Every structure is written in structure tokens, then in C-alpha cells.
Amino acid sequence: MQRLLRRLLPALRPRALLAPPRPMALRPAAAAGGGGSPPREHDGLENVQQKKKIFAEIKKMTQQRKKPCPSAESVDSLMAEMPFANTDIEDEFAMHATSEVNREKKRKRTTGREIPEGSERKKTKKKQYQPNYFISIPITNPEITDGIRAVQDAIIQKDHRLSKAMVRCGSLHVTMLVMHLSGEEEIGIAVDALSDSKDFVEDLLKGKTVDLSFQGIDHFKNEVGFVKLTENDDTAVLTEIAETMKKIFQEKGILAGEGRAFKPHLTFMKLSKSTQLRKEVKKIDSSLYEDFKSQYFGDEVLHRLDLCSMLKKKQPNGYYYCESSVFIGEKHAAEPDDAELVSLSKRLVENAVLKAVQQYLEETQNKTRQTDGSPVKTEEAASGTKNESDNDNSK
Ligand code: C5P
Secondary structure, three states, rough: HHHHHHHHHHOOOOHHHOOOOOOOOOHHHHHHHOOOOOOOOOOOOOHHHHHHHHHHHHHHHHOOOOOOOOOOOHHHHHOOOOOOHOOOOOOOHHHOOHHHHHHHHHHHHOOOOOOOOOHHHHHHHHHOOOOOOOEEEOOOOOOHHHHHHHHHHHHHHHHHHHHHOOOOOHOOEEEEEEEEEOOHHHHHHHHHHHHHHHHHHHHHHHOOOOEEEEEEEEEEEOOOEEEOOOOHHHHHHHHHHHHHHHHHHHHHOOOOOOOOOOOOOEEEEEHHHHHHHHOOOOOOOOOHHHHOOEEEEEEEEEEEEEEOOOOOOOOOOOOEEEEEEEEEOOOOOOOOHEEEEEEHHHHHHHHHHHHHHHHHHHHHHHHHHHHHOOOHHHHHHHHHHHHHHHHHHHH
């Protein structure tokens, strides 16, 4: 039965999940941390180990990378040439190495030998610690995005120069964590950390949802305009998630997290989007959005966390390039749940057993007929085969 089940395993994978896994030369974190989910109760499948393997495989495959892309390192080196290199990223996120673990691991990874900490920081701080990735909660509720567009339009009406500062509706998001990833290996580690974060979040929520409520407008240093999140139990949970994710990423050696505390917000404009604008406008005048200062924009349920690149070309819908996404709470369309998998497995096993029994019966019948001289009923055998293939088609 085990051999049979093993042969049937490929058929258990829904077609959508058969996309080739992301190419990854080295994923030490995956190998080390591969604890996976705890064993589930017996459910009728004879080989529980096999089932766990299927679950783990499907889980990995549902965290899809969308497109092959140049390495973060090559993008990093290109960055120095780019006009926005010192605007949208470096000035915005003063990212410091936040833990000794990070620094230690980074030092070893980068050079392969120990070097004095001070000299390393002096030489490489600028390149290494510049954030180039972040964890994003996409904000897509049309009520919210339409409301924000109205605010943006009203501001632009009053000051045309600020059109350059506006965040496109397709890229509206709440940042959970910023980080620096240098190269495919670290991207792979971050993908695994995101997967671990999903397990943590789902354990924490136990089926409940995190409902983010957006109301009111505020600013950071009059340079960034954002919609506020109403402070409540849900934002407290969000903060716990952000802080734990930071730990999960840091424990894997990723340089993650800013020095400042997590303050969830939904940025809709920032001067740093344009170097030219920054020269022209030093401060955003809060009277420009006075009429919307207490406006309620809507709610968004946390259902997805994305690992996004700050530098790679955005998607056609305006949203960031995602290396990986995890879905929280609800079942993703391409992700069958446990019950579906078990029922599918059972059906496959039943059909295989039926087929084997039928074949056995036919063979013994034929043998008997051959030995006692009666003719072989080829028609019957053929019709039996047809029924089987009909069954197969209905699967
Ligand atoms: O993450 P997001 O794109 O919304 O950040 C927009 C800007 O807000 C960034 O420039 C970031 O540095 C700034 N910010 C800040 N203080 C915070 C969080 C973000 O100045 N607590």
C-alpha cells in the first residue's frame, strides 16, 4: 500500500501548485528550521508521514515567487547609479543593525572571517544596511483607496507640485518590517522567515481576524502624510505580529527592523518620492488636508503579508514586486485544505485498490477458463477497463 501511495503522490498535487519552485542555490535556514507543523491526528490515511510530506510541499509551493529576477546584489550595485538612490530609501529609513546576532552573522557571511566590528561598520555601513526589502500588508479595500484618492486630489488642487509626492493607489500598504537582503541566499532565508511568520500569526489569531480601521490623517516631520490606524485591540495584535516578525527575521540573521518603534500607518504622500520636489517643498502644509483630518476611510482585514522589493520594477497594477506572499486565515484559492487533501487521497487509494482487485479477479477468471477450456471474455475485460478510465476522468 505504501508503494502504491507513493506512486500516486504526484497526482495529489493540484495542477496550479506544480509551478517550478523558486531556484535557490542555498537555503540553510530551510534545512535547519524545517520543523514544520505539528503532527495531525489520525484521519484514515494509512501513511501519515506521506501525508505530512504532501502538506509541507504544498505549503512551500503556495508561497509563490512571481517572476525570476536579477539578484538583489546586482540591483544594489545598480542603485548607486539611480537618481532615487538617495531619496526614497536611504533618507527615509535610517536602518541600523539592531542585534548583535545580526551583526555577527553578517560579518561572517560577508567576509568568511572575523573582522573588528568598528572597521566593518565604517567601511560598509552605507551599502549593507540600506533597506531594500520590506514586509507589506497590501491595502486594497476600494472604500479606503477611493477615499485616499479624494484626499490626494484635493491636495493637488491646492498645490500642483505635490502631485509628485502622491503614492499610487495600487501600492498603498502598511509596512510591517523593513530589512536589507543581499542576494538570493538571503532572499531565500527571508522567504522562509515569512513562512514561519504565517505559522506564528495563525497560532496567535486562532481563527480570529485582524481588522484594521483607518481614520484620520497625520504626518511624520511634515514630510510624510499618512492615514492613521485606529488604536484598539486589533492594532495591539498587529504590533505584536510586527515585533515577533522582527525577531523571527533577526534570528535567521536578517538585518531587519528600524531603530524606532513600530507605528502602523498608511502613507499616501511623501516628499522623498522626488528629489526635485524635495528641493522645492521643504514641508507639507497640514492645512492642505485639514478637511480630511478626522475622516473615516474604511477597514481592511489582514489577509496577506508580502515580502516586497523596494527596488525591483513594480507590477503593472502599481504594487511592489513580491518575492513571496503568505495568506492569513482564509484559504487561498490554490491552497487545498487538509480535509480536501485527505478526501482526495482516500479517493485515489480506493480507486487504486478497486482497480487492483478487479484486475486480480479478471486474471483468475481467465486462468480458470483457460484451464477448464472455456473462452476468454475479452469484451468483459475491455468494458471493465473502460469503466476504470471513466472513473479516472471524473477525478
Ligand atoms: O513604510 P512607509 O512607506 O509607509 O513609510 C513612509 C515614510 O515614513 C518613510 O519615509 C519612513 O521613513 C517614514 N516613517 C517615519 N516614522 C515612522 C515610520 C515611517 O518617519 N515611525
